[in-house]
Amino acid sequence: MSVIEVKHVTKDYGYGRGIFDVSFEIAEGEVFGFLGPNGAGKTTTIRHLMGFSKAQEGELYINGKDCWKSADIIKRDVGYLPGEMAFPKGMTGNNFIQFMAEERQIIDMSRTDYLKELFELDTSMEIKEMSLGSRRKLALVTAFMHDPKVLILDEPTSGLDPIMQERFIQFILAEKKKGKTILLSSHIFSEVDATCDRIAIIKEGEVVSTIEAAKLKNSTNKAFKIEFATNKDYQQFLSLTQFKIPVERPDQNQVKLNLTDETMQNLFIELSNVNINFISEIKFTLEDYFMDFYDRKKSVAAGEENLEHAIH
Structure with missing residues (x-):
């Protein structure tokens, strides 16, 4: 009721x-x-x-x-x-x-x-x-x-x-x-x-x-931060990947990208051709969902800022 x-x-x-x-x-x-x-x-x-x-x-x-x-x-x-x-x-x-x-x-x-x-x-x-x-x-x-x-x-x-x-x-x-x-x-x-x-x-x-709220918390959308071993690996990944890269950090050889459970396998296939230092999952939040509706440019900028904080 x-x-x-x-x-x-x-x-x-x-x-x-x-x-x-x-x-x-x-x-x-x-x-x-x-x-x-x-x-x-x-x-x-x-x-x-x-x-x-x-x-x-x-x-x-x-x-x-x-x-x-x-x-x-x-x-x-x-x-x-x-x-x-x-x-x-x-x-x-x-x-x-x-x-x-x-x-x-x-x-x-x-x-x-x-x-x-x-x-x-x-x-x-x-x-x-x-x-x-x-x-x-x-x-x-x-x-x-x-x-x-x-x-x-x-x-x-x-x-x-x-x-x-x-x-x-x-x-x-x-x-x-x-x-x-x-x-x-x-x-x-x-x-x-x-x-x-x-x-x-x-x-x-x-x-x-x-x-x-439960569906949002259990969302299949995921974000990952990846750091490549060298700039050569970084550039090779960018030139070959089929994924859209919302955040790039060439000075740190890092990217952030968004995936679903269905596309994760394709990412790991692509990563098998390059050397990486690490890959870490970034939790998808209510703020991420909100910013998709409000300002995608601000969302990307926030992602870059968060990535820089994580680096330093």
């Missing part, structure tokens, strides 16, 4: 800005990654799900409720963490937590106390005096304090230090085990890779790919 449904949603702000015919569904108990850089359309989609904006075309539902018509119910029931945080003026962290508890009719504050301890949050000071990281922790606590079954998280670890980012990932994995349905919007590959069951990539307001 789909808990979150986005059906052919368009909101055109002009000049190529907005979202265009965006569709995806999130099943009960699924963690769904929404991956893209800032400005790609992640937040716009989420604002429509939370009923802050009305779509020009298409429909959005959470638990069968229309996100625009039932916005008040959705805002109360869903655990929502906005990308851009705004808090009432003049409140301490304690004041804001109490305000949210009253809005949600929470009497037992034990879960809230647990979350404050987990994320090491001091709620005694005024919110305006808090650091960005502390304000993000406050938003996290209030998003999770009512133990919602559905969570919509927009750039949840923005402003958190690496220790808290890892703590958040472990917390999300624990929530996942409880059967929570989670939409996690992010541009951080490690965060999405560690938590999500499926991943949608959004580019310039359009969903360009949706993939199961």
